[in-house]
Amino acid sequence: MKDRTSASSKRNRAMNLVLIITSIIIFLPVIVTLLWTVTGRWPWPSLLPETYTTRTLHEMFFGSSNLWAILWDSIYIATAVAVLGTIIALLTARATEIYRIRGRRLIGYSAMLPLLVPGTVFAMGIQVILIRMGLGDTVTGVILVHLVAALPYCVTIMTDITAAVGNSLEEQAQVLGAGPAGAFMHVTLPQLLPGILSSASMAYIISYSQYFTTLLAGGGKVKTLALVMVPYIQSGDRALSSIYAVTFVGSALIVFFIFEALIHRIVGDAK
Numbered sequence: 001m002k003d004r005t006s007a008s009s010k011r012n013r014a015m016n017l018v019l020i021i022t023s024i025i026i027f028l029p030v031i032v033t034l035l036w037t038v039t040g041r042w043p044w045p046s047l048l049p050e051t052y053t054t055r056t057l058h059e060m061f062f063g064s065s066n067l068w069a070i071l072w073d074s075i076y077i078a079t080a081v082a083v084l085g086t087i088i089a090l091l092t093a094r095a096t097e098i099y100r101i102r103g104r105r106l107i108g109y110s111a112m113l114p115l116l117v118p119g120t121v122f123a124m125g126i127q128v129i130l131i132r133m134g135l136g137d138t139v140t141g142v143i144l145v146h147l148v149a150a151l152p153y154c155v156t157i158m159t160d161i162t163a164a165v166g167n168s169l170e171e172q173a174q175v176l177g178a179g180p181a182g183a184f185m186h187v188t189l190p191q192l193l194p195g196i197l198s199s200a201s202m203a204y205i206i207s208y209s210q211y212f213t214t215l216l217a218g219g220g221k222v223k224t225l226a227l228v229m230v231p232y233i234q235s236g237d238r239a240l241s242s243i244y245a246v247t248f249v250g251s252a253l254i255v256f257f258i259f260e261a262l263i264h265r266i267v268g269d270a271k
Contacts, residue, residue, distance in 0.1 A: 036242035056243040074224040081207035082200040089154035093162035111155040137219035145217040150203035161195030
């Protein structure tokens with residue numbers, strides 16, 4: 001008995017050590033990035049900055065780049081891609097896994113095609129199409145391009161969870177008198193919510209982090225946070241790069257928390 005207790009204690013200590021090391025690996029870069037946002041001069045090998053500055057905060061709130069408008073546009077575009085991508089993926093998954101329409105394998109393979117085409121080739125080709133459609137340099141065009149990039153992931157996630165959930169409970173609900181829409185909303189949808197959240201989160205982060213496709217489809221007129229952040233990173237200005245990186249990561253996390261809160265509320269109401 002003592003040997004088992006000792007072995008369990010050793011495993012707990014090992015797990016705690018792994019947890020501490022993992023936390024340090026995750027949070028240390030975050031702390032350094034936060035320090036860089038207010039750093040004026042930080043020469044090697046000083047452990048802490050020698051001087052501090054507020055110019056990055058001034059740039060963030062009052063700068064000429066209009067960060068808040070760019071942030072709003074980024075969230076709007078990414079949210080639209082997340083919602084549209086998840087809806088399309090859900091309909092595709094239902095058609096191929098529940099109703100088993102003809103050519104369903106072809107549909108599944110077609111959904112993966114954007115992953116097979118190099119991003120540069122895809123962006124240059126889709127730019128020509130958008131210009132001919134009158135959608136070049138528009139937010140709608142950027143959303144469509146991001147949607148194509150996100151759909152393979154959304155379709156894969158929703159197909160897997162739809163196949164796992166099946167439709168047996170939905171059919172039983174219809175036998176008991178529920179309509180098709182009511183059976184789906186009250187029986188199947190709550191079971192699909194984890195996959196819906198995963199699909200929306202994946203589509204959101206893919207859209208939110210797009211740079212090259214946004215540059216070509218938007219023609220520099222549609223600005224997102226990733227599009228503005230990359231030049232600062234390439235310029236070597238670590239302070240401004242850090243403030244944009246913190247804004248980028250922080251805003252993405254806030255939206256993820258909102259997604260999760262909405263899903264929990266929907267699940268709670270369904271129960």
